[in-house]
Amino acid sequence: MATLWTRGIQVCRALPRLCTAPSVQRRTSVRLMSTEKDNLLVDVDSKTGVATMQMNRPPVNSLNLEFLTSISIALEKLENEKCRGLILTSDVPKIFCAGLDILEMYQPDVERLQVFWRSLQDVWLRLYGSKMATIAAINGHSPAGGCLLATCCDYRIMAPNYTIGLNETQLGIVAPFWFRDTMCGVIGHRETEHALTLGIMYSTEEALNIKLVDKVVPQDKVIPAAQEKMKQYLKIPEVARQLSKDLMRRETVEKLRLRREDDVAAFKNFAVRESVQKSLGMYLEMLKKKSQQKK
Numbered sequence: 001m002a003t004l005w006t007r008g009i010q011v012c013r014a015l016p017r018l019c020t021a022p023s024v025q026r027r028t029s030v031r032l033m034s035t036e037k038d039n040l041l042v043d044v045d046s047k048t049g050v051a052t053m054q055m056n057r058p059p060v061n062s063l064n065l066e067f068l069t070s071i072s073i074a075l076e077k078l079e080n081e082k083c084r085g086l087i088l089t090s091d092v093p094k095i096f097c098a099g100l101d102i103l104e105m106y107q108p109d110v111e112r113l114q115v116f117w118r119s120l121q122d123v124w125l126r127l128y129g130s131k132m133a134t135i136a137a138i139n140g141h142s143p144a145g146g147c148l149l150a151t152c153c154d155y156r157i158m159a160p161n162y163t164i165g166l167n168e169t170q171l172g173i174v175a176p177f178w179f180r181d182t183m184c185g186v187i188g189h190r191e192t193e194h195a196l197t198l199g200i201m202y203s204t205e206e207a208l209n210i211k212l213v214d215k216v217v218p219q220d221k222v223i224p225a226a227q228e229k230m231k232q233y234l235k236i237p238e239v240a241r242q243l244s245k246d247l248m249r250r251e252t253v254e255k256l257r258l259r260r261e262d263d264v265a266a267f268k269n270f271a272v273r274e275s276v277q278k279s280l281g282m283y284l285e286m287l288k289k290k291s292q293q294k295k
């Protein structure tokens with residue numbers, strides 16, 4: 001099978017129009033792409049046109065610039081290939097995604113910091129605004145940016161005994177308006193205000209109670225349950241489903257599109273504050289101590 005490396009993403013060339021003409025594909029599931037270090041594994045079921053994207057950046061799938069870029073490129077390719085559905089999950093045991101890589105924001109190179117933020121905006125615009133039906137199969141902890149990825153999806157299925165939430169205030173930082181809007185769209189204004197101001201990390205069961213996640217199933221059933229739910233989305237006439245989603249999300253998407261550079265500047269100015277750097281440093285220290293105690 002011929003392969004092509006594009007900015008760290010390996011694409012199987014032997015799969016033209018993979019998702020638009022599923023009937024001509026003989027193989028049921030093919031690896032469409034994987035990143036250079038296999039940080040992102042994307043398989044497409046050629047019968048259904050459903051992609052499964054597994055994040056695989058141990059130890060905690062934290063989102064650094066390169067990883068975000070890989071996710072963004074993969075989303076663009078899936079959209080271009082007219083894939084119909086996406087299941088977003090993790091290949092790292094017990095972790096869905098630990099959110100943004102704090103090392104990108106602590107003592108940063110200011111140029112890279114801005115590129116980093118744009119890459120996060122790109123991922124959000126592509127995932128939140130995706131035409132595909134998207135389901136988060138949350139098979140591990142999902143703080144902050146991890147919660148953002150999950151809430152960008154159309155539906156969330158989570159395994160028990162994990163945590164999820166936008167905990168930014170606990171780090172002394174503030175989630176931007178598009179994180180807020182995304183969460184608001186899922187759990188409403190009041191619960192979002194409560195969640196954001198206190199930086200609440202919800203247990204799986206609490207998350208189900210406030211409808212931050214839609215369904216809880218045992219760990220080994222998370223992906224099968226996502227595949228089952230996906231069938232329901234795929235039964236709906238494609239254009240009607242896509243336009244309905246667009247109707248719900250367009251305003252929120254446009255808000256960021258119009259303010260992208262202001263948002264980058266606001267992030268940069270906030271991140272380089274002495275008080276913010278101090279908070280991030282202390283938080284990293286706490287994480288390190290906790291990690292060392294386990295060893």
Ligand SMILES: CCCCCCC/C=C/C(=O)SCCNC(=O)CCNC(=O)[C@H](O)C(C)(C)COP(=O)(O)OP(=O)(O)OC[C@H]1O[C@@H](n2cnc3c(N)ncnc32)[C@H](O)[C@@H]1OP(=O)(O)O
Nearest residue numbers: 062098099100101102141143144145173174271287288291
């Ligand atoms: C500056 C302006 C900001 C504007 C707003 C920006 C919006 C921000 C969004 C974010 O996403 S900020 C990131 C918030 N994330 C977290 O608070 C998660 C922190 N991590 C954890 O709670 C736990 O690690 C975990 C995810 C629950 C996993 O726990 P586990 O016990 O399995 O692993 P650990 O031993 O804690 O961690 C292993 C290893 O990984 C390092 N690490 C963990 N999370 C991050 C991270 N987000 N970024 C970078 N590194 C992380 C941790 O320090 C350990 O490292 P070592 O000590 O082993 O080297």
